[in-house]
Amino acid sequence: MEPLRLSEKTKEVDQQYHKYTAGGICPLPAVLDRAEGSKMWHSTWAPFAEELCKRFGYDKVAAMTSGSEAADTACKLARRWGIQVKGIPASECLILGVSDNYHGVTGGVWNLMDPHEKRSSKTFEEEISYARQVYDLCKKYNILFIADEVRMGAGKTGKFFSYEHLGPDVVPDIVTMGKSITGGVYPASYVLANDNIAGQVGILEIVSTFAFTPLGIAASKAALKVIDEEHLLEKAQAIEKHFMEETANWSSLPYVEYATARGGDFNIILKPQSPGRKICALAMHRGVLTLSTPDRIRMSVALTMSKSELATGLDILKSSLKEVDNYTEVEGEEWNGRW
Numbered sequence: 481m482e483p484l485r486l487s488e489k490t491k492e493v494d495q496q497y498h499k500y501t502a503g504g505i506c507p508l509p510a511v512l513d514r515a516e517g518s519k520m521w522h523s524t525w526a527p528f529a530e531e532l533c534k535r536f537g538y539d540k541v542a543a544m545t546s547g548s549e550a551a552d553t554a555c556k557l558a559r560r561w562g563i564q565v566k567g568i569p570a571s572e573c574l575i576l577g578v579s580d581n582y583h584g585v586t587g588g589v590w591n592l593m594d595p596h597e598k599r600s601s602k603t604f605e606e607e608i609s610y611a612r613q614v615y616d617l618c619k620k621y622n623i624l625f626i627a628d629e630v631r632m633g634a635g636k637t638g639k640f641f642s643y644e645h646l647g648p649d650v651v652p653d654i655v656t657m658g659k660s661i662t663g664g665v666y667p668a669s670y671v672l673a674n675d676n677i678a679g680q681v682g683i684l685e686i687v688s689t690f691a692f693t694p695l696g697i698a699a700s701k702a703a704l705k706v707i708d709e710e711h712l713l714e715k716a717q718a719i720e721k722h723f724m725e726e727t728a729n730w731s732s733l734p735y736v737e738y739a740t741a742r743g744g745d746f747n748i749i750l751k752p753q754s755p756g757r758k759i760c761a762l763a764m765h766r767g768v769l770t771l772s773t774p775d776r777i778r779m780s781v782a783l784t785m786s787k788s789e790l791a792t793g794l795d796i797l798k799s800s801l802k803e804v805d806n807y808t809e810v811e812g813e814e815w816n817g818r819w
C-alpha cells in the first residue's frame with residue numbers, strides 16, 4: 481500500500497498550530513470550524529493564533545473561555561517558568577497580585593487578591609506610576625510581569641492594552657485578554673507569551689472544551705475588526721474627554737469627592753459613609769445601570785457610545801446624586817454581601 485499523506489493545506493494548518501499555539505491536546509491533524517448535522521469541516525484556530533501573535537508581538541497564544549481561566553493559565557505559565565527556567569523550588573514559587581486587584585475567582589488567582597489592601601492612589605497617573613515601578617522592579621530582579629488585560633484591554637482605556645500607558649518600552653511577559661475581545665457577545669479569552677515561557681507548558685496542560693470554538697474565534701475577529709475600522713481607540717479617548725468635561729464640577733454635588741476616567745472606564749469617587757448603593761439603585765430605576773462599591777460608582781461603557789447618550793446617562797446620575805435624600809427607601813438598594 482502507498483503511504484497515506486496529509487494534504488498540503490492540512491500540513492500548513494498543523495504547522496501553524498504547533499508554531500503559534502500553547503498547550504492544547506495534540507489532536508490528530510484535523511481540527512474543525514464548521515459543523516452541519518453529523519459532519520464537520522476544517523479549522524480557523526491556528527490561522528487566528530498566528531494573527532494574534534503577529535498583531536501583538538508574541539510567539540504563542542493559548543485560548544481559554546473565561547477571564548478567570550486566562551488569569552489562572554497566566555499564573556500556571558509563570559509558575560512553570562519560575563520552577564523550570566529560574567530554578568525556584570516549587571514550594572517557594574510565589575505569584576504576587578498588586579493590592580485591590582481582581583482577576584476572577586478560580587483557585588489559582590483567588591488568593592492573589594486581598595480586598596483589605598487598598599492603595600491610596602487617586603488619579604490614573606498615580607496608578608500608572610505605581611504599575612511602572614512594579615514593572616521596573618520585575619525587570620531588575622528577573623521576575624515575570626503579567627498584564628491582566630481582561631477588563632482594561634481591547635481599547636477600553638484608549639490604548640489597545642492598558643499596559644501601553646506605562647511607556648513605549650514596556651513589554652509584559654504574559655498578557656491575558658477576555659471580555660470585550662469578543663465584543664462581549666461570546667465567551668473567549670487568550671493568553672499571550674513568548675516561547676521561553678509558553679514553551680514550558682505542554683500538551684494537555686492548557687486545555688478547555690470550549691476554548692477556541694469557531695464562534696469564539698469569529699467573535700474575536702469581528703471585535704478586532706470593529707476596534708480597527710471604527711477607530712474605537714480614538715473614540716475611547718473622546719469619551720474620556722466628554723466625561724471629564726461633563727463631570728468637571730461634580731465635586732460640588734452631594735456625596736461626590738471627585739470623578740475620574742480613562743477611556744470608557746469611569747469612576748465617581750464618593751465621600752466616606754455615602755449612600756453609594758442607594759444612589760446606584762436610584763439611577764437604576766431611572767434607566768442607568770452602574771456598579772456600586774462602598775466608596776465609588778463604577779462604569780465601563782461601550783466604546784461605540786455617542787456623546788448624547790453619554791450626556792443623558794450622566795444627567796440621570798447627577799439627578800440621582802442630588803435627589804437621593806428625598807427617598808426614604810429605593811427598592812434594590814439592599815446589599816447582603818461582603819466587601
Ligand SMILES: Cc1ncc(COP(=O)(O)O)c(C=O)c1O
Pocket residue numbers: 546547548549551582583584585628629630631632658659
Ligand atoms: C482584570 C480581570 N481579570 C479577570 C477577570 C475574570 O474574568 P471572568 O469573569 O470572565 O472569569 C476579570 C473579571 O472582571 C477582570 O476584571
